[in-house]
Amino acid sequence: MLLRGKGRRDRVVPIAKDLARALTSLLSERGIAHHEPRLIFVGARNERLTRFGATHIVRRAATEAVPTRPALADKPISPHIFRHSLAMKLLQSGVDLLTIQAWLGHAQVATTHRYAAADVEMMRNGLEKAGVTGDHGVRFRPNDSVLQLLNSI
Numbered sequence: 099m100l101l102r103g104k105g106r107r108d109r110v111v112p113i114a115k116d117l118a119r120a121l122t123s124l125l126s127e128r129g130i131a132h133h134e135p136r137l138i139f140v141g142a143r144n145e146r147l148t149r150f151g152a153t154h155i156v157r158r159a160a161t162e163a164v165p166t167r168p169a170l171a172d173k174p175i176s177p178h179i180f181r182h183s184l185a186m187k188l189l190q191s192g193v194d195l196l197t198i199q200a201w202l203g204h205a206q207v208a209t210t211h212r213y214a215a216a217d218v219e220m221m222r223n224g225l226e227k228a229g230v231t232g233d234h235g236v237r238f239r240p241n242d243s244v245l246q247l248l249n250s251i
Contacts, residue, residue, distance in 0.1 A: 107203045152177050185213045190220055 099113050099121075113121070121138070130136050139147040153176050160175040181202065188198050199210040214220070225231070240248075 109200070109203050111201060149177070156180070182213070185210070186217060189213055189217065 099118075100108060100110050122132075124138065125132060128138070130138065137144075137146055139152075141147045141151045156177055157175055160170050160173075164171045185198055185202060188201065189195075195207055195210050195214060198213065199207045202210060204210045
């Protein structure tokens, strides 16, 4: 699916079959042909849905879900949280940073790298996979000559 996202950058993203069916149904309801370049999600006056409008819709849906999912009441919910959660899920599933960068539309991989740096559990698992456990013997104890050298610096 071709999407225009943050920074008005276009990108093609794969979507799940159930989402494709839901979008096809929505297009049909609104009388929009599959390849017609029209807005699908619109705001109050049939204008482009702003990020503020999208945030409002997501937060309203989260509020409505609280009676069945009480834990949502204490969570910050926003489109950005969905974006971040997807990026973390992809990363934890072994998807490489360049693919995630393309998916999110980041101009530089350094921006995407922040997701990798944020996941301490993934770092811990990486150390375990590499065989670095932290129990490799005795702690270094410098002798007098090493201490004298360090003190003279």
